[in-house]
Amino acid sequence: MHSLRPWLTPALFVAPGFLVYTAFILYPMLQAVIISLYDWKIVAGATSTFLGLANYVRAFNDAHLWLSLSNSAIYMLFTVPPQIALGLGIALLLQHKSPAQPLFRVLYYLPVVTSWVVVSLLFKYLFADRGLINFLLGLQVSWLSERGTALVAICALGVWKGIGWSMMIFIAALQGVPGSLIEAAKIDGAGPWQRFVSVTLPAIWPTMGFISIMLVIGGLNVFTSVQAITDGAPGGSTDVVLTHMYRTTFAFLDFGYGSAIAVLLTVLVFALSAFQLRFFRNGATS
Amino acid sequence: MSAQARALSSLRIVTLTIGAMVMITPFLYMVSTSFKAQQYVLKVPPQFIPDPATLSNYQRILFKDDFGLYFLNSLIVSVTSTTLSVLLSAMMAYGFARYRFPGREWLFRILLLGLMIPAMMLIVPQFVLAKWLGLIDSLPGLIVFYVAGTLALNTFLMRGFFEALPQELDDAMQIDGANAWRRFITLALPLARPALATATIFTFLATWDEYAWALTSIVSPENKTLPIAVALLQGPRGTQWGLVFAASIIAILPVITVFLIFQRHFVQGLTAGAVKG
Amino acid sequence: MSFVPTRRGALLSVAAVSALMLASPVLAQDVTIEFWGSYGNGGNSTQQDALNDTLIPAFEAAHPGIKVKYVDVPYDSLLQKLTTSAAGGELPDLVRADLGWVPQFADLGVLDPLSDTMPDFQALADATYPGVLATNLYKGKYYGLPLDTNTRVLVTSQAALDAAGLSAPPATFDELKAAAPKLKEAGFSVFADGGLGGWNILPWIWSGGGNITNPEITKSSGYLDSAENIATVRMLVDLYNAGSIPNLIIGNQGATGTSDGLPSGEYANIFDGPWMAGIWRDQYPDFTPIYAPIPAGPGGSVSVVGGEDIVVTASSPHKEAAYEFVRFTQSELFQVEMVKTGQMTVLPAYADQQASIAPFYSTFSEQLKTAKSRLAIAQGGKVDGILSAELTKAFTGEASVKDALTAAATQIDAILAAE
Numbered sequence: 001m002h003s004l005r006p007w008l009t010p011a012l013f014v015a016p017g018f019l020v021y022t023a024f025i026l027y028p029m030l031q032a033v034i035i036s037l038y039d040w041k042i043v044a045g046a047t048s049t050f051l052g053l054a055n056y057v058r059a060f061n062d063a064h065l066w067l068s069l070s071n072s073a074i075y076m077l078f079t080v081p082p083q084i085a086l087g088l089g090i091a092l093l094l095q096h097k098s099p100a101q102p103l104f105r106v107l108y109y110l111p112v113v114t115s116w117v118v119v120s121l122l123f124k125y126l127f128a129d130r131g132l133i134n135f136l137l138g139l140q141v142s143w144l145s146e147r148g149t150a151l152v153a154i155c156a157l158g159v160w161k162g163i164g165w166s167m168m169i170f171i172a173a174l175q176g177v178p179g180s181l182i183e184a185a186k187i188d189g190a191g192p193w194q195r196f197v198s199v200t201l202p203a204i205w206p207t208m209g210f211i212s213i214m215l216v217i218g219g220l221n222v223f224t225s226v227q228a229i230t231d232g233a234p235g236g237s238t239d240v241v242l243t244h245m246y247r248t249t250f251a252f253l254d255f256g257y258g259s260a261i262a263v264l265l266t267v268l269v270f271a272l273s274a275f276q277l278r279f280f281r282n283g284a285t286s
Numbered sequence: 287m288s289a290q291a292r293a294l295s296s297l298r299i300v301t302l303t304i305g306a307m308v309m310i311t312p313f314l315y316m317v318s319t320s321f322k323a324q325q326y327v328l329k330v331p332p333q334f335i336p337d338p339a340t341l342s343n344y345q346r347i348l349f350k351d352d353f354g355l356y357f358l359n360s361l362i363v364s365v366t367s368t369t370l371s372v373l374l375s376a377m378m379a380y381g382f383a384r385y386r387f388p389g390r391e392w393l394f395r396i397l398l399l400g401l402m403i404p405a406m407m408l409i410v411p412q413f414v415l416a417k418w419l420g421l422i423d424s425l426p427g428l429i430v431f432y433v434a435g436t437l438a439l440n441t442f443l444m445r446g447f448f449e450a451l452p453q454e455l456d457d458a459m460q461i462d463g464a465n466a467w468r469r470f471i472t473l474a475l476p477l478a479r480p481a482l483a484t485a486t487i488f489t490f491l492a493t494w495d496e497y498a499w500a501l502t503s504i505v506s507p508e509n510k511t512l513p514i515a516v517a518l519l520q521g522p523r524g525t526q527w528g529l530v531f532a533a534s535i536i537a538i539l540p541v542i543t544v545f546l547i548f549q550r551h552f553v554q555g556l557t558a559g560a561v562k563g
Numbered sequence: 564m565s566f567v568p569t570r571r572g573a574l575l576s577v578a579a580v581s582a583l584m585l586a587s588p589v590l591a592q593d594v595t596i597e598f599w600g601s602y603g604n605g606g607n608s609t610q611q612d613a614l615n616d617t618l619i620p621a622f623e624a625a626h627p628g629i630k631v632k633y634v635d636v637p638y639d640s641l642l643q644k645l646t647t648s649a650a651g652g653e654l655p656d657l658v659r660a661d662l663g664w665v666p667q668f669a670d671l672g673v674l675d676p677l678s679d680t681m682p683d684f685q686a687l688a689d690a691t692y693p694g695v696l697a698t699n700l701y702k703g704k705y706y707g708l709p710l711d712t713n714t715r716v717l718v719t720s721q722a723a724l725d726a727a728g729l730s731a732p733p734a735t736f737d738e739l740k741a742a743a744p745k746l747k748e749a750g751f752s753v754f755a756d757g758g759l760g761g762w763n764i765l766p767w768i769w770s771g772g773g774n775i776t777n778p779e780i781t782k783s784s785g786y787l788d789s790a791e792n793i794a795t796v797r798m799l800v801d802l803y804n805a806g807s808i809p810n811l812i813i814g815n816q817g818a819t820g821t822s823d824g825l826p827s828g829e830y831a832n833i834f835d836g837p838w839m840a841g842i843w844r845d846q847y848p849d850f851t852p853i854y855a856p857i858p859a860g861p862g863g864s865v866s867v868v869g870g871e872d873i874v875v876t877a878s879s880p881h882k883e884a885a886y887e888f889v890r891f892t893q894s895e896l897f898q899v900e901m902v903k904t905g906q907m908t909v910l911p912a913y914a915d916q917q918a919s920i921a922p923f924y925s926t927f928s929e930q931l932k933t934a935k936s937r938l939a940i941a942q943g944g945k946v947d948g949i950l951s952a953e954l955t956k957a958f959t960g961e962a963s964v965k966d967a968l969t970a971a972a973t974q975i976d977a978i979l980a981a982e
Contacts, residue, residue, distance in 0.1 A: 006387070009466045013381030017374035017437050018393065024434030025400045028411035032403070035411075042410065043671050044652035090305060093298050100299070106546070107306040110313060113541045115495040115513070118534040122312050125319075125527065128817040132315060145815035146959075160309070221404055233758075233814030235955030236948070242404055250643040251944050253671070255410065262407035269402045324846040346606075410650045417651040501640050502647045505597070505655075506632075517637040521605015526846075529606045 036259035048256075055260035064236060065261065068244040071226075074151055075240065076219030079158035083215055084208065086159070087166030092196075094167070095174055105171070109164040119161055120228035127153040127229075147237040150230050154238070157225050162218075166211050173207035174200070209280025213273050220269055241265050320344070320532040327527045343532035352507070353515060353536070360494060360512040361540065363425050367432035368489040372482055374433065375440030380470055382441065383448035384456070394445075400438035409502055416503060423505040431503075432493045440485040447481035448474060483551035490544045494537075512537050594881045595630040596888060599645070600659030600871075601638040607842060610904040611635055617900055622891050629884045649673045656879035657888060659710055659871045662698040662936065663943045668874070669701040670941035675875040678705035681886050687893050691909045698936045699872050709909035710892055711901055712870035714934045715766055715834040716926050719853040723751040723831030732832065732855040736771070736798060739832075739858045743807040746831045753807040755821050755830040758814060759954040760947035761937045764796075765867045766834060769935055771795030772862030775946075776979065780938055783975035788968040795860065797964045800957055813955045826850035836869060837927050838905045854926040868936040870909070907931075942978050949974045 036055055038048040059065055094104055111119065126132045127143040134141060143149045177200050185195045223242035226232070232239040232247075239247075241261065249258030314334070319327060320343055321336040347353050382394055412431060413422070421427030451474065459469050475482070497513040504510055516537060519530045603611030611633070619631045634655065636644055642664065648654045654673060668674050677684050677699075684705065688696055691709050699707040719732035726749035733739035733753075743753040756763050761775075768775060773792035776783045802808045809830070811818035818824075821833040826847035834857065843850055856864040873892050875885045891897055898908040902917045907927060917924050938946060949971050957967035 006385075010381040010385035010387045010390075013377045013385070013466075013470070014393070017378040017441065018397070020374065020430075020434050021397060021400065021437050024412065024415070024431055025408065025438075026396065028408040028415060029399070029403055031411035031414075032407045041671070042646060042650040043673055044414075044650060046672070090302070093302055096295075096298075100302075104302050104306055105549070108309055109545065109549075110542070111309060113491055113545050114313075114538050115534070117495075117497065117513070117516070118316075118531075118538070119312070121527075121530065122316055124816060126312060126315070128819070129815070130819060131817065132311075142810055142815050142817060144817035145810045145813065150816075160312070163309070217402055223404070223406075230814070230816050233816055234810075234959070235814060235952040242406070245404065246406060247948075249406075250646055252942070253646060253667070259407055262404045266399070266403045270399070273402070350608075410647055413647045413651045413653075417653055422651070422653060501637070501644060505634055507634065514637070517640065518604055518635060519606045520637065520639070521607065522601070522638040526606040 032259045033263055035255055036263050038256045040256040042255055055257045059260055059264055068239040068241045072220050072240040075155055075222050078155045080215045080219055082159045083162040083166050086163050088170045090167045091170035091174055108167055111161045112164040116224040120225040123157040124229045144230055150238045154225055154229055169211055173204040177203040213276050216272055217269050316531045319528055320535055322528050324526050343528040347533050356510050356512050356515040363428045364490050364493040367429045367493045368486055371433045371436045371489050372485045375437050376444055378441045379444035380448050380474055383445050397438050406498055413502055422503055427503050431499055436489045436492055443485055444481045447478055451477055480551040483548040487545055487548050491541055494541055593628050594884045595632055596881050596884050597632045597655035598657040599634050599636050599655045603635040604638050613900050613904050618897055654876040654878050656881055656885040658874050660874050665699055665706055665872050666701040666939050667941045669706045673877055674706040675877050676704040676706055694868055695909050707872035707874035710871045710873040711906035712909045713836040713907050714866045714868055714927055714930050715836055716930045717832055717855045717857055718835045719832050720825050722828055733858050735858050736860040743802055747807050751831040752809050754832045755809050755824055756812050757821055759951045766857045767795050768792055769865035770857055770860040770862050781979055783972040787972040792968055793965050803958050813958045837907055841905045854923050856930055866930045866934045868934045940982050945978055946975055
């Protein structure tokens with residue numbers, strides 16, 4: 001009886017939420033893993049054939065999945081660093097208190113609060129052959145007509161929409177950098193860049209890790225913008241993992257294989273997150 | 287020195303202004319398009335000031351379709367889900383942050399897995415579950431899954447914050463004889479207001495915009511939420527952009543309102559949560 | 564109610580229904596049947612209004628005890644919603660299904676085989692156009708009845724003809740080729756289309772005298788990569804390379820869509836359906852489209868059958884009521900009312916009324932006489948994906964026309980083998 005008591009209090013705090021999570025997220029997640037082992041027939045009551053790991057083997061031999069994964073990876077690589085760099089840059093510029101500070105904060109944050117569907121439609125429209133981008137730049141580029149330029153448009157949207165998010169977190173983190181350390185560095189004759197590298201950067205390093213992990217998860221899970229802007233066109237060349245998975249699942253009704261793709265992507269994201277955690281933890285201690 | 291400082295300050299303002307213009311130009315274009323009739327939408331060169339301007343898109347949205355009802359449904363669902371999710375996550379985060387118990391990190395990692403799995407793969411198992419529980423085609427059915435779906439991120443966010451609160455305050459109250467629940471309600475929650483505000487903004491945004499589950503679960507027109515109504519404006523045979531953008535502008539107003547109300551707490555909340563990440 | 568035949572139609576269906584009520588088992592109390600479709604999508608609610616304000620009330624008045632609940636679902640998501648609902652056993656009683664979905668859902672076993680279960684199916688089926696009815700056939704059984712039909716015809720802009728000094732829309736492949744340079748000089752694309760799936764490319768392939776499989780739908784190699792198809796696709800690729808067909812056709816989502824590009828003066832000719840008439844009237848009041856047959860090639864002028872079928876789900880608890888509604892959709896009242904909103908009737912009996920409501924329908928009716936339907940296979944969506952992906956390579960120059968068609972044929976063979 002007594003040995004149970006220390007558990008009781010935390011259990012009362014954690015249990016309600018965790019039960020809800022278990023019932024409505026974790027249980028369906030396990031179902032999805034089970035589905036991935038079958039040639040799963042969607043209809044209620046139909047018999048499905050057990051395939052073991054065949055869906056996973058198929059994934060490794062699916063050339064289009066690899067193309068889709070490379071597009072997701074390109075998206076991730078070209079959106080995560082700019083979101084971090086630009087978000088941090090703007091946060092540094094916004095560090096000084098001024099009457100305009102709240103206004104700028106809202107303007108930069110505005111894209112974050114708008115729905116993905118809406119801004120994706122907007123970017124499709126802006127990058128149209130007769131759209132605003134071509135008009136402003138005086139170009140005649142068919143942005144969405146081939147893989148490379150279409151990915152430029154999709155990545156531009158990702159960066160544009162994400163800057164405000166990382167900016168807000170960096171502003172917060174920068175307020176936690178001890179002013180005394182910066183003053184000390186100034187007295188030692190360190191320039192602005194040196195002060196940034198030796199004082200500011202180490203202080204916000206854990207924040208950098210948090211942002212990086214969340215952005216990598218989001219980057220590899222890019223879906224709505226791609227579906228709304230190109231839906232894989234032309235000829236599937238701009239498919240990302242989730243658009244490929246969506247079509248496999250809901251257009252071709254191949255639920256087993258779709259689930260296998262989802263599980264593989266989750267494993268990949270989990271591994272990358274673990275790697276980043278280690279990287280940013282080591283950076284902080286060194 | 288002061289001349290140089292003033293020059294730097296001007297440069298900063300100019301840079302920020304240019305950046306802000308890039309950030310909001312797409313919005314202004316969207317606002318402008320919402321006042322255009324279809325035949326002016328694709329004009330070359332693009333018009334920033336609609337000529338002729340029309341209110342017909344807004345009239346159509348506000349008076350012809352049942353947008354008021356969908357707006358109300360979305361509001362009910364988002365406000366309820368946000369309140370419940372933030373409360374449950376705050377409790378979980380407090381439990382994870384303030385107590386040591388066997389399997390704590392293990393449970394936490396399982397929770398984080400919920401951030402990583404593509405949500406659309408859960409939809410079919412969730413639908414079967416919802417049917418079994420009688421939660422299909424109802425606003426409570428949306429709320430339950432929205433709460434469950436936002437717990438992981440909110441708990442992740444708030445755990446760091448609670449860990450950063452000084453332990454001494456907690457101890458002092460304990461000596462006063464306050465039980466754990468009272469310490470949570472009267473001490474931890476008020477101190478965590480910034481974190482709660484952060485979670486509120488994120489959760490409200492996520493639930494306000496959710497489309498896939500609402501589409502799957504809702505059948506009756508009277509239970510529709512805004513994202514479904516906006517999707518219905520896009521047709522397989524031509525989309526009326528002016529109409530879509532007018533509806534979208536109406537749809538983002540509450541999200542911006544929530545942001546403006548809570549953003550003053552926002553900064554502090556994220557620091558603590560993020561630093562622990 | 565100025566429309567006299569409509570009232571007569573309502574009376575007729577009342578009479579028919581009363582007769583059936585006597586014959587069929589009595590319906591238990593009040594039932595509500597649910598009907599999913601996409602009538603109201605895209606900001607144009609004419610069809611949904613006709614359904615909710617005229618047709619369903621008329622049906623309910625004639626069938627005391629049956630209520631119909633129509634649910635409008637976003638078209639892009641309807642398949643996803645149907646799929647998920649099938650998994651949960653929560654399908655509605657009736658679905659207005661895209662033609663291509665009928666085999667797919669029949670294959671899953673979620674549709675009621677009407678040819679087995681509705682006693683009067685044959686009589687109803689015999690009244691419809693055979694080519695349109697055929698879209699409901701899957702493995703020897705009919706799973707639905709045609710609800711509305713359409714086909715693609717050539718739609719031409721008068722402004723483009725004037726600018727290029729042409730007198731009439733191109734009637735043949737050769738006229739099309741000859742018109743291209745003149746139109747290009749005048750700043751128009753001779754032809755534009757929004758993709759390379761079956762809906763887009765089949766009119767060209769059939770008019771060019773080719774096909775994509777053998778008649779038994781068991782083999783594509785030797786058919787899709789035939790000399791006729793190579794010549795047809797090469798013609799399009801040549802026009803594309805000459806800048807006379809915009810890259811919209813390879814899926815450039817940034818190009819102006821055909822329905823905007825034709826009235827706004829970018830495109831001279833497109834293929835489109837009868838539904839555009841109403842949309843153009845609202846959005847481009849100054850534009851008057853010219854309707855003409857698909858340009859004829861060695862195979863004649865052959866277009867593709869489109870439209871929707873009405874199906875009853877196998878899980879429907881109110882099948883008798885659902886069948887009643889299916890019968891109602893074949894009535895004069897329903898068909899003629901929908902004609903007024905831009906849908907084409909599936910019953911030859913109402914073709915004359917249709918022509919008097921809107922004379923431009925006659926081009927479509929004429930085209931429908933020879934129009935063919937797409938492959939009646941469960942994996943039709945995959946075939947579209949293959950055609951689109953492989954033909955894109957031919958247009959972008961990544962592959963020769965012959966290689967692209969051969970590659971597509973090989974992949975389609977595999978799908979047919981698995982059916």
